[in-house]
Amino acid sequence: xxxxxxxxxxxxxxxxCLGVLILAHLHMxxxxxxxxxxxxxxxxxxxxxxxxxxxxxxxxxxxxxxxNERLVIHxxxxxxxxxxxxxxxxxxGFSLAPNFIPGNGNENLKGKTxxxxxxxxxxxxxxxxxxxYDRVKGYYLANTNDFTPRNHGDPFIQFPDLRYTGFxxxxxYYSNSRFSFRSLTSQTExxxxxxxxxxxxxxxxxxxxxxxxxxPGTQKSNNWETSAGPGYAYxxxxxKKYYLSLGTQAQIxxxxxxxxxxxxxxxxxxxxxxxxxxxxGKIGAGYNGNRFYTGLYTTLSGAQYKQEYTTVVNHDTRIFxxxxxxxxxxxxDYLKRKVGxxxxxYLK
Numbered sequence: 001x002x003x004x005x006x007x008x009x010x011x012x013x014x015x016x017c018l019g020v021l022i023l024a025h026l027h028m029x030x031x032x033x034x035x036x037x038x039x040x041x042x043x044x045x046x047x048x049x050x051x052x053x054x055x056x057x058x059x060x061x062x063x064x065x066x067x068n069e070r071l072v073i074h075x076x077x078x079x080x081x082x083x084x085x086x087x088x089x090x091x092x093g094f095s096l097a098p099n100f101i102p103g104n105g106n107e108n109l110k111g112k113t114x115x116x117x118x119x120x121x122x123x124x125x126x127x128x129x130x131x132x133y134d135r136v137k138g139y140y141l142a143n144t145n146d147f148t149p150r151n152h153g154d155p156f157i158q159f160p161d162l163r164y165t166g167f168x169x170x171x172x173y174y175s176n177s178r179f180s181f182r183s184l185t186s187q188t189e190x191x192x193x194x195x196x197x198x199x200x201x202x203x204x205x206x207x208x209x210x211x212x213x214x215x216p217g218t219q220k221s222n223n224w225e226t227s228a229g230p231g232y233a234y235x236x237x238x239x240k241k242y243y244l245s246l247g248t249q250a251q252i253x254x255x256x257x258x259x260x261x262x263x264x265x266x267x268x269x270x271x272x273x274x275x276x277x278x279x280x281g282k283i284g285a286g287y288n289g290n291r292f293y294t295g296l297y298t299t300l301s302g303a304q305y306k307q308e309y310t311t312v313v314n315h316d317t318r319i320f321x322x323x324x325x326x327x328x329x330x331x332x333d334y335l336k337r338k339v340g341x342x343x344x345x346y347l348k
Contacts, residue, residue: 041178043190045328047336050086050187052293052326055079059097059115060136060164062209063315072142073159076110078103080117084324086186087331088339089347091121111158113138123182124347127173136164159211166207172231174199184235184245184284187293187326191243196234201249203227203278220260227253227278244285245297251278255305272308279303290328297322 035044058080062073077097084093097115099105104113119132141157144150148157174181176197182189205225211218229251236244253276261268279302286295302317 039178041191041193041195042180042183043192045188045190046088046340047331048188048328049331049335050084050293050326050328052084052086052187052324054082054084054322054324055101056082056095056320056322058095058320058322060134060166061142061316061318062139065315069146070143073139073162074110074142075115075136075139076104076107076113077115077136080115082117084186084326086188087335088188088343089123089182090339091119091123091186091188093120094118108155109153110140110156111138111160121185123186123188126175126177128171128181128185130168130170132166132168134164134166134168138162159213161211161213163210163212164207165210166205168203168205168207170201170203172199172201174233179233179235181233183243183288184233187288187328190240190288190290191235191237192240194234194236196232199231199233199247199249201229201231201251203251203253216262216264218262220262222258222260223255225253225255225276227251227276229278233282241289242285242287245283247282249278249280252276253278257307274305274308276303276305284322292325292327294325295323 035046037044057078059075059077061075062071064071075097079101080095080097081101082093082095084091086092095115095117097104097113099107114137115135117132117134119130121128121130137160139159139162141147141159144156150156174197176195178193179195179197180189180191181197181199183191203226205223207223207225208220209223210220229249231247231249233245233247236246255272255274255276257272257274259270259272261270280300282297282299284295284297287293288295299320299322300318301320302315304315307314
């Protein structure tokens with residue numbers, strides 16, 4: 001009774017402040033308790049934004065094999081610098097190929113390349129959607145030595161007016177609710193226990209390859225590609241922070257090409273319909289802490305199709321790397337409210 005009487009002798013304003021602090025503390029505990037989901041397999045980082053910088057070699061190349069020769073055409077941009085900003089299910093990013101990065105530049109040898117890429121991704125509970133736009137101008141013939149004698153230090157054959165413009169859309173579904181796709185892509189979640197999932201994927205891409213030089217006989221190809229197939233990924237987790245991820249996929253698709261050849265007498269247009277095969281494998285390792293995260297992914301990707309009505313076979317087998325370092329910080333209250341309200345209304 002004495003304790004109760006002393007409590008009522010506390011000034012009203014002080015009691016009000018104590019009440020607000022206690023309620024806030026209870027609210028934060030309740031909020032924190034909702035971050036661990038899927039029976040402890042996943043930790044959601046709903047109050048944090050993730051920002052990272054990365055280096056990668058995801059540039060577009062062309063390789064054409066004919067009975068007696070092979071063309072390998074590269075941009076003078078071996079390394080791309082990418083910036084990503086991620087919050088909950090939304091990811092935004094862009095990349096450039098600045099000359100100060102080792103492997104880029106040296107324009108006297110390989111010509112000048114301008115490259116830019118934009119992308120956004122939506123990662124929902126069991127599905128994801130990715131949209132990207134890429135633009136590249138300026139290429140060189142990587143196997144110049146196969147066509148003309150060339151000493152060390154001599155310039156490669158260059159195509160300064162060769163342009164690539166591409167739009168792509170990818171969509172996928174993962175069946176295991178204990179598997180966090182976001183922990184591997186946007187880092188807006190943490191995979192706390194090892195898990196894997198079957199991941200079927202659909203891809204659609206429209207791209208243009210155009211030689212805009214003024215010489216006669218230049219060509220422009222408009223290409224529409226769709227493909228789909230199964231995939232699987234598994235993430236091994238140690239100490240809730242360190243992970244090793246493995247993935248594989250195979251796809252079959254269709255490629256339609258409209259080829260325009262510019263001659264002095266006018267344009268000649270031909271169409272091709274080709275059966276396309278794609279395959280790939282990925283391995284990645286990293287650290288995914290509460291505040292900082294980093295990782296290195298390596299991808300083996302291949303594609304092949306035979307051009308209709310010809311003996312030409314197009315190949316594209318490459319190894320990509322993606323090295324990233326990121327940090328998480330508190331999201332603005334306004335963003336928390338708006339995105340949280342959208343998720344509560346449409347995504348739950």
